[in-house]
Amino acid sequence: MRYLFCILALVAGAQCAAAQEPLRIEITDGVIEPMPFAAPQFVAADGGAQEVAAQLTKVMTDDLVNTALFRLIPQAAYIGRAEGADATPQFPDWRAINAQALVTGSVASTPDGRIELQVRLWDVFAGGPVGEGLRFVGDRQSWRRLAHKAADMVYSRLTGEAGYFDTRVVFVAESGPKGRRNKQLAIMDQDGAGLRTLTQAGELVLAPRFAPSSQTILFTSYRSGEPRVYLMNVESGAVDQLDRLPGMTFAPRFSPDGRRVVMSLSIGGNTDVYAVDLGSRARSRLTDSPAIDTAPSYAPDGSQIVFESDRGGSQQLYVMPAGGGGATRISFGQGRYATPVWSPRGDLIAFTKMQGGRFYIGVMRPDGSEERLLTASFLDEGPTWAPNGRVLMFFRETGGANGGPVLMSVDATGRNLRRVPITLAASDPAWSPLLQ
Amino acid sequence: MTFLKLGLASALALGLAACSNTTDTAAVDPNAAGGTISETSLQYFNTVVGDRVFFDTDSSALDLTAQETLTRQAQWMQANASTTAVIEGHADERGTREYNIALGARRANAAYNFLVSQGIDGSRLRTVSYGKERPEALGSDDASWAQNRRSVSVVTGAPVS
Numbered sequence: 001m002r003y004l005f006c007i008l009a010l011v012a013g014a015q016c017a018a019a020q021e022p023l024r025i026e027i028t029d030g031v032i033e034p035m036p037f038a039a040p041q042f043v044a045a046d047g048g049a050q051e052v053a054a055q056l057t058k059v060m061t062d063d064l065v066n067t068a069l070f071r072l073i074p075q076a077a078y079i080g081r082a083e084g085a086d087a088t089p090q091f092p093d094w095r096a097i098n099a100q101a102l103v104t105g106s107v108a109s110t111p112d113g114r115i116e117l118q119v120r121l122w123d124v125f126a127g128g129p130v131g132e133g134l135r136f137v138g139d140r141q142s143w144r145r146l147a148h149k150a151a152d153m154v155y156s157r158l159t160g161e162a163g164y165f166d167t168r169v170v171f172v173a174e175s176g177p178k179g180r181r182n183k184q185l186a187i188m189d190q191d192g193a194g195l196r197t198l199t200q201a202g203e204l205v206l207a208p209r210f211a212p213s214s215q216t217i218l219f220t221s222y223r224s225g226e227p228r229v230y231l232m233n234v235e236s237g238a239v240d241q242l243d244r245l246p247g248m249t250f251a252p253r254f255s256p257d258g259r260r261v262v263m264s265l266s267i268g269g270n271t272d273v274y275a276v277d278l279g280s281r282a283r284s285r286l287t288d289s290p291a292i293d294t295a296p297s298y299a300p301d302g303s304q305i306v307f308e309s310d311r312g313g314s315q316q317l318y319v320m321p322a323g324g325g326g327a328t329r330i331s332f333g334q335g336r337y338a339t340p341v342w343s344p345r346g347d348l349i350a351f352t353k354m355q356g357g358r359f360y361i362g363v364m365r366p367d368g369s370e371e372r373l374l375t376a377s378f379l380d381e382g383p384t385w386a387p388n389g390r391v392l393m394f395f396r397e398t399g400g401a402n403g404g405p406v407l408m409s410v411d412a413t414g415r416n417l418r419r420v421p422i423t424l425a426a427s428d429p430a431w432s433p434l435l436q
Numbered sequence: 437m438t439f440l441k442l443g444l445a446s447a448l449a450l451g452l453a454a455c456s457n458t459t460d461t462a463a464v465d466p467n468a469a470g471g472t473i474s475e476t477s478l479q480y481f482n483t484v485v486g487d488r489v490f491f492d493t494d495s496s497a498l499d500l501t502a503q504e505t506l507t508r509q510a511q512w513m514q515a516n517a518s519t520t521a522v523i524e525g526h527a528d529e530r531g532t533r534e535y536n537i538a539l540g541a542r543r544a545n546a547a548y549n550f551l552v553s554q555g556i557d558g559s560r561l562r563t564v565s566y567g568k569e570r571p572e573a574l575g576s577d578d579a580s581w582a583q584n585r586r587s588v589s590v591v592t593g594a595p596v597s
Contacts, residue, residue, distance in 0.1 A: 178574045204569060206533060225522075226564045227537060248541060248565060251534040264534065266565065269496070269545025271538035292538040308535065314494075315535055338532035352532050378576070381532055399529075399576030428533070 023101060023123040023130060025069050025159050027390060027413070034071035035158065037064070038099035038124075040082035041075065042117065045108035049115065052143050053107040056117060059147035060103070063165040063191065064154060067391075068416040073099050085118035085133050094124040101130070103154055114139055117146040121154050130157050144193055145435070152434075164386040165190060168432045169393065170208040170217050170234070171407060173197060174425040178401055185219055187234055190386075190431070192422040198234060207382070207428045208232075211254045214432040218242070218252040218261060229263055243281050249274075251294045255322075256302045262286070264294040273307055273324075286324030297341045297349075298322065299366070306330070306340040306349055306366070317351060319366065330368030339382050342366070344433075345389030348412060352381045352394075361394050363412055374414040378403075384431045393420065395427040476516055479597040481589075485512045488588040489547060493581075494531070496542035498550055506547055509589055510554030519593040523547045525565040526572075526588070528581035533567060540565030540587075547587040 025035055039061050044053040064070040080093030084106035094102050105119040120133040134153050136146045145166055152163025167190045176182040183205050188195040199205055204222040211217065217234055220227050229242040229249040242249065242261060252263035261276045265283075273287045273296045287293040291311035298305055299322075306319050312329060315336040320327035331337040335355025342349055346366070353360040353373065359380045362373040379397040386392070390412055397405040405427040407420035420429075473479045481487060486509070489502035498506065513519055525544030527536035544563035552558050573580035 179571055181569070183569075206569070222566075248537070250537050264538065266538055266541040269542045269548075269563075271541060292535060292542070294534045294538050295532070310494075310535075315532075338535055354531070357530075379529070397529075401574035403576065 023126065023158060027069060027159050027161060027411075032069065034069055035100050036071045036073050036098055037101035037103065037154075038073045038078060038080075038094055038097065039103040040078055040080070042105035042107045042119075043082055043084040045084075045106060048109035049107040052115060052140075056107060056143060056147045056150070057105070059144050059191070059193075060119075060151045060154070063148060063151035066191070066418070067155070068411075069155075069159065070101075073097055085120040089122055089124075091122075091124055091127045094122075099124050101154070101158060103150070105150065110137060115143050115146060117150060119150040119153065121157055144189060148189070148191075161390055162388040162434070164388045164391060164431075164434065166435050167387060168194075168214065168435065169384075169407075169420075169429050170198075170210060170219075170432070171395075171429040172205060172208070172427045174405060174427060175201075178403065185217075185232070186424070186426070188422065192420055195422060195424070198232065198237065207251065207430075209253050209430045210432045212256060212258040212433055214435055216258075217430070218254065218263075220250040220252070229261070243276055243283060245283060251296065253297050255298050256300050262296040262298060262305060264296070273305070275322075275324075284324070286320065287327070295339050299342050300344050300346045304366075306342055308338050308340060315354075317349070317364075317368070330364070330366070331371075332368060333371055341383055341385060343385050343389040343412075344387055347389065350383040350385065350392055350412075352383065361392065361410065363392075372414065374410050374412070375408070375417060379405075380408075382428055384429050386431050387433045393429045393431055395429060397427070473597055474595065477595050477597045478591055481509075481512055481516075481591050481594065485509055487590070488586045490582060491543055491585040491587075493528075493585065494539065496539070496546045498546055502547075503550065506550045507554060510551050510556050513551070513556050513560065513591075516594055519591050520560045521551075521562075521589045521591045523551075523561060523563045524570075524588045524590060525563065526570060526584055526586050527568045528584040529568045529571060529576065530581060531568060536567035537565045540567050543585075543587045547589065551589075 041057045042053045044050040061072050065072050077097050080090050085104050102122040102124050108116045110116050116137045118135045121130040123130050136149050138146050148166040151165045155163045170187045173184045173186040174181050182201050185198040185205050185208050206220040208217045208219040217232050221230050227248045227250045229252045231240045247265045247267040249265050252261050264271050265274045271292045273293045275284050289311050291309050293309045296305045296307040308315050309318050315338050317331040317337045317340045318327040318329050335353050337351050337353050339352040340349050348363045350363050353362050358376050360373045361375040361380045361383050364371040377396050378399045383392045383394040393409045395405045396408045404425040407426045407429050410417045486505040489505050523544045525540030527539045548561050548563050571584045573583040
């Protein structure tokens, strides 16, 4: 790693900090001190860029600060001047305020009316760049994505993990009385911006899930009078029923290659897991038990499926081959386990646990070992992984006639439990992959 | 007109009281409160016959009370041969969304099978599960949850009252 750092530094034409460890946050540590960083407002090259420069800076720093891995030193404390991405900073000015990392940037309007953001990350105490500068260009109306991409660059270079800020979340927006809740599919950026609904009021919809492409979602709707799985293109809004065979279908998820859907089918009171090939729309049955088999989720390599079943007498988690058969129980703690979701990294399975009248979000290894509970409340349910497998989003509902759900997020370590900053009542979040 | 309204309100109140108490199996005399509900009406089915049965936590077993209610439903549907019913299965809020849809499907199916065993043609019945999406009682307490663990036979093809 040090070698790589030096090469990049030389390429960038600055001095090499060979004697120092690279600037790095280990996010697997249980408790860490946030890394103090500075980010002077990006320098605008022209009047058109001026109005977004401050917003770009804020969206980027908000992304980083919200992880609780970074602490932004307020701009009022800065001694050093804001300089564009091309200039080498006066490092002593930034050392003096104890900034360990520094992000500089320039914003310009392109001749064809788009926005260009150039950003650079600096190791203040080593006195050199961390990696090469990056240049992002985007349409003016999608300027926020440029800031998220810049934040992803900073996050990934300082943690060694892939970023997750340039992503979206689909969820169910809820309104109206508890007995007849109005539910609409909605989509937003991961930070709550750009929220819009995807379905009309008056249709009961549940549990949307992203395709690997981020363009298509699966969801369950009662529009036909019974729960059935549908596909929707989130850009065009076009909706397609997954299949037309009899029975109630629900709890769908895409396979990692996006070619298949795994879901539950309920016929005659019995619920089993089926896979549907999206090309031929042919169904294949993966479980065959009189128990409730539901909430299936593929391993990221597509070879296995984790699901929940009450075949042993209560809701527990099982893993089976992707083609079905030979399921192995993996949850053995007290209480009931539900809604398993395999991490995109493959190392953990997140779940909902019910025990003693409380609901928990937890994680365990795919073999069921090392179970850890991350949250607890009257009702915590339905975890979804950020694409880097380090952060989970879920919904938390309060009880009583006036209770309602909100979206929450928490690190897979259990740190940084926070409410997603939207004012809507919301449930059933699903995190997209990194946008293309 | 005022008198009729009062009668209906009383019958409704009695019906609701019967619903909220799963051990109260006594059929309500439709004329006890001075009402004049037709025995072929939806009103009669919903309040006197009883449109719903209740289940224990995480169970789809029909207890004696539930079987008695469903027996009355079957008798009524046989007497009113042009009616059909959608049997809605429901769960309380103390479970996860997908599991509760599956559990509601089990409950609706248990009621369906019982009605068919009592001679109702399956083509007159349809089942659907709402899981925990449509609670009847809105509290977060044992009494509310008991009312929400239910199957409800929603009849069509009969006059309202």
